[in-house]
Amino acid sequence: MTRLNNIFRNPQAFNRWSLTLRRQYSSLEPIPPPPLSTVHRGNAFEERSLRLLEQTMSMSLKRVGGKEDGGIDLVGWWWLPELSSNASEPRSNSKGRRRIRVVGQCKAEKKKLGPNYVRELEGVIYRFLNSPTAKTESISPKDSAPFSLVALLISQSAFTKSTILHAQSSPIPFFLLHLPPTDALLDSENSPGKLGSALCNPALFGQQGLLKGHMDVRWERHHLGDGGRPALWWKNEKMESHIPDLERPDTTSSTP
Secondary structure, X not given: OHHHHHHHHOHHHHHHHHHHHHXXXXXXXXXXXXXXXXXXXXXXXXXXXXXXXXXHOXXXXXXXXXXXXXXXXXXXXXXXXXXXXXXXXXXXXXXXXXXEEEEEEEEOOOOOEOOHHHHHHHHHHHHHXXXXXXXXXXXXXXXXXXXXXXXXXXXXXXXXXXXXXXXXXXXXXXXXXXXXXXXXXXXOOOOOOOOOEEEEOHXXXXXXXXXXXXXXXXXXXXXXXXXXXXXXXXXXXXXXXXXXXXXXXXXXXXXX
């Protein structure tokens, strides 16, 4: 204790002592945080996806949990501009937005997602269409689009070429969203970071698809150099993300 008192009273001795400590501790490698469990990693990815979809994509979704979820991770609505004055279509009175049912899955896998995940979600969609919920909402073919809902597949890893080709050929409107891990977005100061991607098939974005070719999704980089995020463009104009206040989901809920 007497030695420490002498060090603090003598500026030169204190400087030498602090320099010695810095050299000792600078050689120590930082202890990495313990890895998240598979469940925690999946839950964290779902929460991140929900926030991004609400902030940038005009989607009001909620998590679905439990053994009876039917393979659905996320369910809710996509609020988009009106296509026509067809009164039979569900719509919102706020800013002329109509709502489209969205059924989604989140996959926090380390390997690239193969086409089996698209086939799995196709099966989930067909089961959902035959559920009491879908019948109550009167989800049925309208106009030239055979489906009036969107299958959303969100992945932390990239999609394989076969996965993209399978989704492109599906009659179900598919939205594939790749969101890389946040800790991988900036690998170094000189790295541009990993870009995600947003891909939609002709059944969703085509001229004869659900959105009649009016919408586009573009991946926008941030000026600070991070990986960016998706943005919606409607008829070549950037679309503001808007969800009616009464339709904003409680993302903390895990019930259907």
